[in-house]
Amino acid sequence: MLNEIEILLKVQEKDLRIMALAYRLKKNPEIVNKAGDRLKEAENALKDKEDMLRKLQVERKNSEIQVESNNEKIAKLDSQAGSVRDNKTYKAIQNEILDLKARISLIEDTMLENMEKCDEVGAQIKDLREKAVQAKKALGESETRAKKENEEIEKEIKDLESLKTEIEKNLRPEILSQYRRLLNNKKDTVVVPSKNGSCGGCFMSLTPQCIMKLKSEMQIVTCESCQRILYWES
């Protein structure tokens, strides 16, 4: 194998690793953001249920006030009835009392339903609170993990870059810039072996002249279709 190809393969190995690491650096904030979204969702769901519970409690309070006021009316009517002498008025008061009692009974039914609903929503709130706590914990963990991983990745990239700079010194500048251009362009493997008479990058057939040049291992040969740098692999 050409010495320059061997060097290029070493440089490429480092570059591909750097690219993979850079991708993870880019992905980590997205993972943290997703955890943040999940926390927001959990907190919103909790807030909705808490609002619902407050509304139910206000409704119950109003019902209690209505029952109390109706009871007061009944007490007043009761004492009036005690001093009434004629039968007709007495009957009218009793009817009014019955009517108020029926109203109270209806309100009490609503209050019972309200209490059941409050219990139900209360249980949901308990679940949602737990979920929000878990989501907050997950976000914290995700942030810590991402921070630690990013530091490790940045250090590894720095080490790889300096190693690469050393290796690259052994390449002709024109070959290095040809390689750089290709890598920037393809963001993928650009120094590839020939495989069964085809380019190992784009899989197009190579011309017999190209194969001959490759086999002789005297110069850098590129694929006519994709411009990748080829090497002979027997």
Ligand SMILES: [Zn+2]
């Ligand atoms: Zn090709």
